[in-house]
Amino acid sequence: MSDPDPLATQPGLAVGGKRFSRASLLWGLSALLAVGGSFAGYRYWQGRSFETTEDAYVGGNQVQLTPQIAGSVSTIYADDSDLVHAGQALVKLDHTDRQIALEQAEAALAQAVRDVRVIFATRDQLQAELTVRQAQLASASADVARREGLTSRGLVPREELEHARDAVTTASAAMQAAQETLTATRVRVDGTSVDNHPNVAQAAARVKEAYLALQRTTLRAPVSGYVARRAVQVGQRVEPGMPLMSIVALDELWVDANFKEVQLRKMRLGQSVKVTVDLYGQQVEFSGEVAGVGIGTGAAFALLPAQNASGNWIKIVQRVPVRIRLSPEQLGTHPLRIGLSTRVQVDLSKAGPQLAAAPRAAPAYETSVYAADAVAADALIREIVASNSGGKLSRVRIHNNAAHESPRASDLGLAAR
Numbered sequence: 001m002s003d004p005d006p007l008a009t010q011p012g013l014a015v016g017g018k019r020f021s022r023a024s025l026l027w028g029l030s031a032l033l034a035v036g037g038s039f040a041g042y043r044y045w046q047g048r049s050f051e052t053t054e055d056a057y058v059g060g061n062q063v064q065l066t067p068q069i070a071g072s073v074s075t076i077y078a079d080d081s082d083l084v085h086a087g088q089a090l091v092k093l094d095h096t097d098r099q100i101a102l103e104q105a106e107a108a109l110a111q112a113v114r115d116v117r118v119i120f121a122t123r124d125q126l127q128a129e130l131t132v133r134q135a136q137l138a139s140a141s142a143d144v145a146r147r148e149g150l151t152s153r154g155l156v157p158r159e160e161l162e163h164a165r166d167a168v169t170t171a172s173a174a175m176q177a178a179q180e181t182l183t184a185t186r187v188r189v190d191g192t193s194v195d196n197h198p199n200v201a202q203a204a205a206r207v208k209e210a211y212l213a214l215q216r217t218t219l220r221a222p223v224s225g226y227v228a229r230r231a232v233q234v235g236q237r238v239e240p241g242m243p244l245m246s247i248v249a250l251d252e253l254w255v256d257a258n259f260k261e262v263q264l265r266k267m268r269l270g271q272s273v274k275v276t277v278d279l280y281g282q283q284v285e286f287s288g289e290v291a292g293v294g295i296g297t298g299a300a301f302a303l304l305p306a307q308n309a310s311g312n313w314i315k316i317v318q319r320v321p322v323r324i325r326l327s328p329e330q331l332g333t334h335p336l337r338i339g340l341s342t343r344v345q346v347d348l349s350k351a352g353p354q355l356a357a358a359p360r361a362a363p364a365y366e367t368s369v370y371a372a373d374a375v376a377a378d379a380l381i382r383e384i385v386a387s388n389s390g391g392k393l394s395r396v397r398i399h400n401n402a403a404h405e406s407p408r409a410s411d412l413g414l415a416a417r
Contacts, residue, residue: 051267051346055319056257058277058340061365063223063247065090066240068216069098073236080230084221084247087369091232091244095217102210105203106384112203113388116194123189126182133175140168195385204381211377222367225249248338251331255288255324257344258298260317267293268352273324274345277336284334290346291325293354322346 071093078090144164194200225247232244255275259267267290275286297318299306324344326336 049348051259051263051348052344053257053259053263054341054343055259056255056275056324056342056344058253058336058338058342059256060248060250060253060338061223062228062338063225063249064243065219065221065245065247066243067091067093067219067238068240069093069213070237070239071095071217073232073234073238076230076232076234078221078227078230078245080227080245082227083225084227085224086221086367087372088221089218090221090227091219093217093219093238095214098210098214098217102207102214105207105210106380109200109203109207109381109384110388112197112199113194113385116189116197116200117389119185119189119197120194123182123185126178126185130175130178130182133171133178137168137171137175140164140171144168194389195382200385204385207381207384208374208377211380212373215373215376219244220369221247222369223247223249223365250335250337251328253331253336253338254291254326255342255344257322257324257342257346258319259322260319261297262317264293264320264322266348267322267346268348268350268354269293269356270352271350272347274347275324275326276343278341279336280334286326286330286334288324288326290322292323292356294321294323296320 073091074094075092076090077088077092078084084090144167189197192198226249228246228248229243230245232238238244255273269290269292271290273288273290275288276282277284277286297320299318
């Protein structure tokens with residue numbers, strides 16, 4: 001006869017030497033179901049109110065420093081990771097040829113101003129000469145009138161009358177010649193002054209061109225930020241458009257989060273976002289907002305877009321980039337780097353538009369570094385014109401020497417490397 005089953009004869013279950021009653025198992029199972037239900041409810045609520053992705057990376061503007069003229073690099077004032085300010089000199093090209101070209105253009109402008117002054121003076125001289133010719137013609141005409149009366153009475157020989165008439169003809173021709181010369185001279189200066197005469201304007205344009213070319217031998221930072229990807233070397237021959245280094249403003253970074261297309265149903269502009277970065281972990285949480293939703297998927301704007309019309313087709317869930325604007329204050333406290341991995345959670349509770357309703361009222365980005373050169377060139381032109389217009393000579397050459405002096409690293413606050 002076989003022994004009875006011990007589990008059937010005991011009121012509880014023995015597992016690992018411990019006894020559990022059926023009531024305990026029921027309570028444990030109920031607690032497990034409650035926890036699982038709560039977790040499922042939380043996940044369902046969170047799925048309806050939040051969208052999360054880890055396919056998100058820090059982005060930012062990489063402003064390239066490129067030369068506008070060709071030249072050989074003589075000095076480099078900044079290196080990778082250096083802080084630079086807008087307008088600070090970063091790279092210097094050899095400027096000898098440009099300096100000579102500017103001096104030649106300045107001399108040509110000075111000569112043009114003086115030549116135009118001569119034209120104006122000649123016009124006034126011809127006007128006076130015309131007045132003299134007119135007086136001579138009037139005097140000769142009066143002599144003829146007097147002699148005609150005397151000749152008719154036999155008091156003056158007819159030969160003398162003919163001489164007087166010849167004098168009228170000569171005076172009339174001289175007056176006509178003076179009139180034509182004056183007219184030709186007036187055509188060259190009428191409606192103008194010395195500073196806006198075409199000859200002066202043309203020479204001034206050459207001065208401005210030469211001045212800008214000289215200033216462009218010094219490459220200045222368009223924006224403030226940190227130097228990255230320096231590729232230029234001393235002695236290198238550079239050409240217009242060649243990237244020499246990049247400048248990244250770490251206080252103007254953002255996050256590009258690539259959400260699945262099914263996650264965009266309730267995503268709107270202005271919704272709040274929580275961002276965590278692997279660099280700082282969960283201890284640091286960045287606050288942001290949705291700044292824009294991409295107008296196409298990543299595959300649509302890829303270098304080689306997918307050709308779905310050929311061969312077998314398999315549906316693949318597409319992703320759309322969403323721009324997340326970060327707080328500059330938090331970026332100042334916890335600096336980020338371009339390309340860092342992030343985790344993004346968007347709060348979908350706020351309603352709003354999917355797309356921008358109006359164009360920007362102001363430029364998204366701009367720099368005033370290059371405009372200063374044009375202003376200085378105009379000031380130099382005015383100075384040269386004034387110096388050669390009969391007024392007091394100004395210190396043009398001293399001004400130029402000071403403007404073209406190469407800055408030193410100590411003046412820029414850069415430590416020697």
